[in-house]
Amino acid sequence: MLPGLYVHVPFCRSKCPYCGFYSIASSTPVERWLDGLKREILYHKDRFGQFDTLYVGGGTPSFLSTKVLEKVMASLFDHFHLTSNAEITIEANPGDIKPSKATALKMLGFNRVNLGVQSFNDDVLKFLGRKHSAEKAEKAIEYLRSADFKNIGLDFIYGLKAQSMKVWINTLHRALAFQPEHLSCYQLTLEKGTIFDRLSHEGNRVILPEKTAAAHFLATSTFLESKGYSHYEVSNFARDERFEAHHNRKYWQHVPYLGLGPSAHSFDGKKRWWNVRSVKKYGDALKKGQLPIEGSEMLTKEQLHLESLALGFRTRKGVDLEYLTRLPTSKEVLLMLQQRGLLKIDKGRAVPTRRGYLLADSLPLCFST
Amino acid sequence: MKQIRNFSIIAHIDHGKSTLADRMIQATGLVETRDFRDQLLDTMDIERERGITIKSQAITLPYVDSEGQEYALNLIDTPGHVDFSYEVSRALASCEGVLLLVDAAQGVEAQTMANLFAAMEHDLEIIPVINKIDLISADIEQTKEQIEMDLGLDSDLAILCSAKEGTGIDDVLAAIVKQIPPPEGNAEDPLKAVIFDAHYDPFRGTIVSCRVFSGSVRPGDTIQLMYNNATYRVEEVGIFRLAREPKKFLSAGEVGYIISGIKTVSDTRIGDTITLKNNPAPEPLPGFKEVKPVVFASIYPVASDEYRSLVDALEKYKLNDASLVYQKDSSAALGLGFRCGFLGLLHLEIVQERLEREFDQSLIMTSPTVQYRFELTNGDEITVDNPIYYPDPVTISKAFEPYIRASIMIPERYMGAVMELCLERRGTNSQFSYPSTGRIEIQFDLPLAEVIYDFYDKLKTVTQGYGSFDYDLLDYRESDLVKLDILLNGEKVDALCQIVFKEGARTRALNACNRLKEEIPRHMFKIAIQGAIGGTIIARATVNAFRKDVTAKCYGGDITRKRKLLEKQKKGKKRMKMVGSVTVPQSAFIAILRSDDK
Numbered sequence: 001m002l003p004g005l006y007v008h009v010p011f012c013r014s015k016c017p018y019c020g021f022y023s024i025a026s027s028t029p030v031e032r033w034l035d036g037l038k039r040e041i042l043y044h045k046d047r048f049g050q051f052d053t054l055y056v057g058g059g060t061p062s063f064l065s066t067k068v069l070e071k072v073m074a075s076l077f078d079h080f081h082l083t084s085n086a087e088i089t090i091e092a093n094p095g096d097i098k099p100s101k102a103t104a105l106k107m108l109g110f111n112r113v114n115l116g117v118q119s120f121n122d123d124v125l126k127f128l129g130r131k132h133s134a135e136k137a138e139k140a141i142e143y144l145r146s147a148d149f150k151n152i153g154l155d156f157i158y159g160l161k162a163q164s165m166k167v168w169i170n171t172l173h174r175a176l177a178f179q180p181e182h183l184s185c186y187q188l189t190l191e192k193g194t195i196f197d198r199l200s201h202e203g204n205r206v207i208l209p210e211k212t213a214a215a216h217f218l219a220t221s222t223f224l225e226s227k228g229y230s231h232y233e234v235s236n237f238a239r240d241e242r243f244e245a246h247h248n249r250k251y252w253q254h255v256p257y258l259g260l261g262p263s264a265h266s267f268d269g270k271k272r273w274w275n276v277r278s279v280k281k282y283g284d285a286l287k288k289g290q291l292p293i294e295g296s297e298m299l300t301k302e303q304l305h306l307e308s309l310a311l312g313f314r315t316r317k318g319v320d321l322e323y324l325t326r327l328p329t330s331k332e333v334l335l336m337l338q339q340r341g342l343l344k345i346d347k348g349r350a351v352p353t354r355r356g357y358l359l360a361d362s363l364p365l366c367f368s369t
Numbered sequence: 370m371k372q373i374r375n376f377s378i379i380a381h382i383d384h385g386k387s388t389l390a391d392r393m394i395q396a397t398g399l400v401e402t403r404d405f406r407d408q409l410l411d412t413m414d415i416e417r418e419r420g421i422t423i424k425s426q427a428i429t430l431p432y433v434d435s436e437g438q439e440y441a442l443n444l445i446d447t448p449g450h451v452d453f454s455y456e457v458s459r460a461l462a463s464c465e466g467v468l469l470l471v472d473a474a475q476g477v478e479a480q481t482m483a484n485l486f487a488a489m490e491h492d493l494e495i496i497p498v499i500n501k502i503d504l505i506s507a508d509i510e511q512t513k514e515q516i517e518m519d520l521g522l523d524s525d526l527a528i529l530c531s532a533k534e535g536t537g538i539d540d541v542l543a544a545i546v547k548q549i550p551p552p553e554g555n556a557e558d559p560l561k562a563v564i565f566d567a568h569y570d571p572f573r574g575t576i577v578s579c580r581v582f583s584g585s586v587r588p589g590d591t592i593q594l595m596y597n598n599a600t601y602r603v604e605e606v607g608i609f610r611l612a613r614e615p616k617k618f619l620s621a622g623e624v625g626y627i628i629s630g631i632k633t634v635s636d637t638r639i640g641d642t643i644t645l646k647n648n649p650a651p652e653p654l655p656g657f658k659e660v661k662p663v664v665f666a667s668i669y670p671v672a673s674d675e676y677r678s679l680v681d682a683l684e685k686y687k688l689n690d691a692s693l694v695y696q697k698d699s700s701a702a703l704g705l706g707f708r709c710g711f712l713g714l715l716h717l718e719i720v721q722e723r724l725e726r727e728f729d730q731s732l733i734m735t736s737p738t739v740q741y742r743f744e745l746t747n748g749d750e751i752t753v754d755n756p757i758y759y760p761d762p763v764t765i766s767k768a769f770e771p772y773i774r775a776s777i778m779i780p781e782r783y784m785g786a787v788m789e790l791c792l793e794r795r796g797t798n799s800q801f802s803y804p805s806t807g808r809i810e811i812q813f814d815l816p817l818a819e820v821i822y823d824f825y826d827k828l829k830t831v832t833q834g835y836g837s838f839d840y841d842l843l844d845y846r847e848s849d850l851v852k853l854d855i856l857l858n859g860e861k862v863d864a865l866c867q868i869v870f871k872e873g874a875r876t877r878a879l880n881a882c883n884r885l886k887e888e889i890p891r892h893m894f895k896i897a898i899q900g901a902i903g904g905t906i907i908a909r910a911t912v913n914a915f916r917k918d919v920t921a922k923c924y925g926g927d928i929t930r931k932r933k934l935l936e937k938q939k940k941g942k943k944r945m946k947m948v949g950s951v952t953v954p955q956s957a958f959i960a961i962l963r964s965d966d967k
Contacts, residue, residue, distance in 0.1 A: 214917040251928060265927050272929055297929060306939075307932050329671075332947040342893060359893055362915035365939050366952070 002052040004250040005080060007037070007072065008261030009058035010279060013095070017129045017199075018157070020191025022263040022277045023059040030068060032283040033261070038075050039286040040260050045079035048258060052083045053247035060116075062092035066104040073108045087246040089114055089153075095132040097140035102147035112151040113144055114184070119156060119163070120174040127162045129195075134174075141178045151243060153182035158220065159213045160188050161205045168216060169223060176227055181243035185220050186235050187213060214358055221354050232316045234357045252311040254304065262292070271298050309364035318343075318351030324367045333366045371551045373622045375443045375580065377461060379484035380470035385500045388532040389470060389541070390428075390446060396538045397430040397442070400611055426566070427578055427624050429608040432542055440546055441608075443624035445565065445580075452713030454487075454839065455660050459565045459640045461487060462656055463580035463624065466494035466549030468541065469520070473499045473507035473529075477515040478835065485520055494549045497522050498541060503531040518806065552582075552622030559650040560584030560592070562619075562627075562643040567634045569688040573604075575631035576613070578624075579643060582654060585620030591646040592629055595653040596638050600646050601629035635691040660692055662710025663771070663842065664717055664737045664821055665754040667698050667864065668724075669706030671731040671946055671955075676705045682728035683707060686720070693720055700757065702864045702948045703733060708755055711737070714821055733946050733955050735864050736962045739817045742769040742845050756866045759852040762903070769845040770870075771817040777828065778810045778837045786831040787811055794819035795870065814843060816870070823962070853878055855885070855961070856899040856906075857951045864948070865961060878908035881961040886910040888957035896951055 011030060012023045054076065061069070082088070089112040090105060097115070105113065119125050120134040132140075144152055154175050158168045175183065188207050190197040196206045208216065221231045229237040230244075233252065238244040250257050259266045262282040265274045273296035276282050285292040299307070305323065312319035324330050334350065337343040342356035343363075352360055380386040394400055430442040447453075447460040461467070467488045471477055488495055497516050501507055513524040528544050530537025566578040586592065590603045607615040608625040619625045631637060639660070642653035670679045687693060693716075698708035711717040717737055724730045740754040744767040753759060775796075779787055788811070791799070796813035803809055815824075820840070828836045851874050855865035865885075869877045878900030885898045889912050900908035945952045 210916055217917075265929070267928075274927070274929075303932060303936075306935055307928055310931060310935055311928065329945050329947050329952055333952065336947075336950050337893070340893060358917040359915055361935075362891070362893070364935055365890070 001250065001253070001255045002050050002083065003048065003256040003258060004053040004055065004247050005051040005076070005082075006247070006257055006259040006261075006264055007054070007056045007061075007076070008259065008264040008275075009033075009056060009061040009064060010262050011058065011063050012060045013063055013093070013131060014129070015195075017195035018188060018191065020194055021059065024279065027063070029279045029283075030064065033279050034068060034071060036279070036283040036286040036292070037072065037261055040292070041075050041079050043286075043291065044258060044260070048080065050081045050083050051258075052086045053250065054082060054086060054088045055247040056090045056110075057114075058091055060093045060096070061090050062096035062101065062105075066101065066108075069104075069108055077109070087112055087151075089245075089247060091116065092140075093132065094137040094140035097143050099143045099146065102140075102143040102149070106147045106149065111149070112153065113149050114153040114155060114182075115140060115144070116155045117141075117175070120171040121163070121167050124160070124163050124167065124171075127160065128157060138174070138178075141180075145178070151181045152178070153184060153243075153245065154178075154180045155184045155186070157186050157188050159208050159216055161208055165216060165219060169219065172220070172223060179239070181239045182245060183224065183229060183237040184235055185224075185237065187217060217358060218354060221357070230316065231354065231357070234314045234360050252315055253317075254308065254311070271296060273297075306364060309367055310361070313352050313363040314357070314360045316351060318346065318349040319367075321345070321348050321350055324350055330367055337363075337366070372438070372440045373443065373552055374440060374466070374545050374549045375445065375464045375552055375622075375624055376466045376468060376545055376549055377445045377447055377464045377488075378468045378470055379447070379481075379488060380500075381472065381475070381478040381481045381484075384470050384472040384475065384478075384481075385532045386446075386470055389468070389498070389500060389530070389538075390444060392532045392535055392538045393430060393442075393444065393542060394428065394611075395535075396542060397432050399428075399430060427609045429610060429614075429624065432546065434543065434546055441623075442542070442545055443580075443608075445624065452711075452715040455658065456566070456639055457487060458491075458656065459563065461491045461493065462640075462654075463563060463565050464491075464493055465552055466496065466545070468496050468498050468545070469522075470498050470500050471512055471516065473501045473509055473512050474504045476508070476512050477519045478837075481520075495522060496541075496544050496548050497524065497527040499527050499529050500532055502529050503534045503536070519808065554581070554583040554621035556583070556585050556620040558583040558621070559648045560586055560590075560643065560645045561650045561654055562586065563654050563656075564637055564639055564641050564643065566639065567631075567637045567691065569634050573628050575628075575634050575637060577627045577629070577631065577637055577643070578609075579619075579627060580624050581619050581621050583621045583650070584645070584648075585618050586627060586643070586645070587618035592627065592643050593646045593649060594637065594641055595644055595650070596641040596657065596659075599636065601631055603627060603629045633688045633691075635687060637691065639691070660712060662692070662694050662712060663739065663817060664711045664713055665708060665740060666711070666717060666737040667700065667703075667706050667708050667735045667755065668721070669700065669703040669733045669735075669864075669946070671733055673704045675731065679707070679724075679730055679732075682724055682730050686724060686728060690720070692716065698755070700864045702862045703735075703946060706733075710754070714825075733864075733958060735958045736867065737821050738868065739771050739821065741771075741850065741868055743767070744769075753868070756852060756868045757863045759866075759868055762851075768848050768850040770848045770850065772814050772843045772846050773817050773820060773840040774843050775813045775815050775820065775838065775840045776810060777813070778808065779832050780835050781807050781809050783832040783835065784809055784811070787828065787836065790824075790827055790831055791815065794824065815840075816846075816848070817842070818868075818870075821962070851902050853881070854901045855881060856897075856901060857889075857948060857953075858897055859899075860949050861901075862948050862953075864958060867961070874902060875907050878902075882908045882910040884960040885957055886912055888954055888960050889951065890954070891915045892951065894950075 010023045012025050014025045088110050090110045091114045093116050117137045118128055118130055122134050190200050200206045224237045225231055231237055232244050256268050262275055262279050263277040273293050275292045276294040282292040309319055341353055343350050378386050426446045428444050432440040432442050445460045445463055447457045499512050516522050516527055517524040528540045530541055561583045562579040562581040564577055564579050567575050570576050586606055588603050588605055591600050592603055593600045605615050605628040606619045607613050640657040644650040670676050692712050694710040695707045699705050721734055740752055742752050743760055743765050744750050745764045746766045777787055791813045794815055796815045798814040800812040825838055828838055849871040850868050851871045853867045853869045853874055854861050882898045882900050895914045896912040898910045899906050945954050
C-alpha cells in the first residue's frame, strides 16, 4: 500500500474541554507555522514517491482562511505526488462551513470532509464547549452536499454523563437523515491535562460509569448496523467499504505515513518519529535548517507484533491467526474467547465480535509475548 | 607427599573468595594473564551471576618456594550455602587446612564463623587472610582484633592481601606451604579415596573428583565403590589444571580425578570411599551419609506438548546432579509433569534456572513443600510429599511433620527480632550461647515447613544481612495438619493446595488468596479466589474483570503511546498456564507461600 500524508493544523477558535490534541486558541502564529510547514515540505519533497491519502487534521483546519489553506495545498501539490484518486480529507468545524467555504474547499482539491458535529443536542454541545448549534451543523452538511462533496464523515462524542441513551440515539437518528458516508462515534475519554480530566479529579462525574458506557457502545453498534453501516473499527462506521477512512486505516495496518506540522507523527515501516508540539519550537528548528523532531523509536519485532494485535483487534479485519500462536497458552485462550463470544474465526483471522470490541484494548494482553 | 598441600578457602559471600582463587592461579603461572577471565573456578553462568559456588571444584597449582622447592597446592573450592553443607563437609574432609578470608572493611561476619566451626570440626589448620586492604574503608587493626577476639585465632599470623590489586598473594602462597601440614597416609596401604564431587562429561562419562588418603590408583585397576560395591575399570587418572591432566597414578595425599566408565553422576555418592577390588580397604572413610531430598515441588511444562522435551531435559540434567530426584506426576490443573525432591530451596532454584537456561525449558513450578507422615486409623503409615495426596481426614489418626535444629548466629542487637521471627514460625526449645562478645548463637527447633521459602530472606531482613543460618534435620514430630484448598472461580486447583498447620490455616489462606490476587492478571471476567478447608470457605479475594471501555482513539498516528500502555500492563506475563478458564502466571504458584510484607 502507498504511504499516507498528514498535516497538523494546531489552531482552534477555542479549546474544547475534552480535547487532548495539540492546538492553540489563536491565529497569531499562523504565519510562523506556515513558514515552518513549507520548509518541512521542502525537506521531505524528494524523499517520497506517491501518496494515496492526504489528511489535513488538527486542531481545526477549517479555522484557517481560504488563502492560507490555498498556500498549504499549493505547497503540498508542488512537492509531493498524490495519486489521481487519492483520498484528500480536511477536518472542519460546522461553525466554519459557509457556502463559500464549502465551495472553496472543493476547489482546493479536498474530496472528503470530516465534520466535527459531536452532537445534535444543543445542551450536549454546550457541555462539550462547542460554539456551534445543532441547526448550524445541519446547515453545514447541506452546504457541503451542495458543493458536491460525495464523501462526508461526521464525528460524534458519546458516553458523557450529561447525555442519556435517548438523546444519543436521537443524535444518530438526525445524522442518518443526511446519509453520511462515514460516522466516527468516539466514547468520551479523559485525556490528561484537559478540563474534563480536572473536573473528574475534583469529583465530578463527566463520563458514564463503565457498565452504562458499555451499554451505549453496544447500542450504537446495533443501531448503526441495523441502518446498513458497517462497524469496521471500534469507533468507526462506514456506509459501505469504499467509504472506510483510507487514511486512518494506514495507522491501523502499519502502512507508512509522513506527518507534517507540530506534534505530527510519522512512520516508515520500522521507525516512528514525532515532531515537537510547540509552533515556536517547530518554526525555529526549521528556520535553522533542522528537523523539528522531538523523539523517535525503532520498533522491535516484538513491539510491531504487539501493535499489530492492539490495532488489529480494534478492527473488523481482526488479526491473522498466525500472530496469535506465539504463546503456549494462546490456543486455549483463543478457544475460551470464542466460547465467550468475544472473538470469532473468519478466513484464518481472529475477528472481534461486537462484545469483543468492548475489550479490544485488553485482548492483546492475552496473546502478546 | 611432603610437597603436597590440600586446602580450601572459606569466606563470607562477597569477601573475595573467587578473586583470591583467580589471583593464586595467575601467580602460579597456570594461566597467562592475557588468557585470563575472572572467576575461573565458577564455571557455570549461574555461579558467576549470583556470586556463589554450587559445585565443588579442585585445581592443582604448581608452586616453587623461595628455596627452589617445588610443591603441588591443591585448592578445593566449596559451595557456600546450607543446602550443600554436606558437600562442603566432604570437601573440607579432603583438606588439611583452610584460608579463612575476612574482608578488611566488613570485618568478621556471621557466616565466617559458621564456616570456621566447620573447619575446626575437621581439625584443619586455619590461616586468617585479611583481604581488600586497598579499600579506603579498610580497618586492618579492627579486623585483626576481631580475628583475635571473635574467632580466637592468632592475628599475628594473619596475612594481608588485596586479591583485586594482586598484593600479598605471594605471602598467601608461602603461608600455605609453611603452615598447612602435608597430608599423611601410606601409599602402600589398600586404596582409600573419598569422592568429594562428580561431574558428567558427554565424551568420558562421569569424572569423579577425589582425595586419596591411602594407597594408589592407576589406569587398568578395578575400583570398587564401597557404598554399593559396584566395580569399574579405571581408564584414566589425573589432576586438575585448567583442563584435566592425565597422570600415571594418583597416590596417598593427592587430589585428582578418576575416569572409569561410570555412566551417570547418580551412580556415585559424594562422601563414598573408593577402594580396589582385589585389595580392598577393611572399612570406608568415616562421614559418609546418603543425601536425601527435604524439599519437594512439581514441575510442569508451560505448554503440554512440551512434556517430551522436559523428559529429555531432566534426564540430561540428572547426569550431572545426583541430588535431584524426580518421578512422574500429573495434576488435573497442570497436566503431566514431575514431582521433584531437592536438597533445599537454593538447590530448587538452581535446578529450575538451569533447566530453563541450559535446556531451554519453559516451566511451571509449584510451591515447595516438605514430606509429611500420617498414621492412619487402619494402622498403616504413609508419607506424603505432595499435598494432592493428603489422605482423607477421617482416616488420619496422627500427623507428623519434619523438624530441624536451626542455628542462627547474629550480633546481639538483633536478638529480639530473631526470637520473634522464630517464635512466629513455631520455634521451640530455644538455647543461647555467646561464642564471643557481642555475638550470640540462637538455636531453635523449627518445623521445616516454616523454614522453606522465605525464612532465610526474612532472617536476612531482620538482621540487616548479619544473620547466618544453618540447620540439621532432627526428626518427625506430631502435629495438627489440615489441607488448604484453593479454588479459582469455584474450581479446586490441585496444584495450589497446601498442607498447613491447623492453627495458622486461616491466616495462610487469606495470605494465599491475597498473593494470588496480586499475581493473577485481569481477565475478560471476574475471578473469585477462595481458600477452603474441607468444604468450608475460610478466605476469599477477587480479581476484577478488564474494563469494558473503548478508550483512546488510534488517531493521528500516535500509536506509540497506546503501545507503551500495553507494554506496562503486560509486564512479566510471559510464563502463563491455563487453569480451567483462568490464566495463571508461574509466579503465582510460588507466591502463595510468601508471607505478608516483602
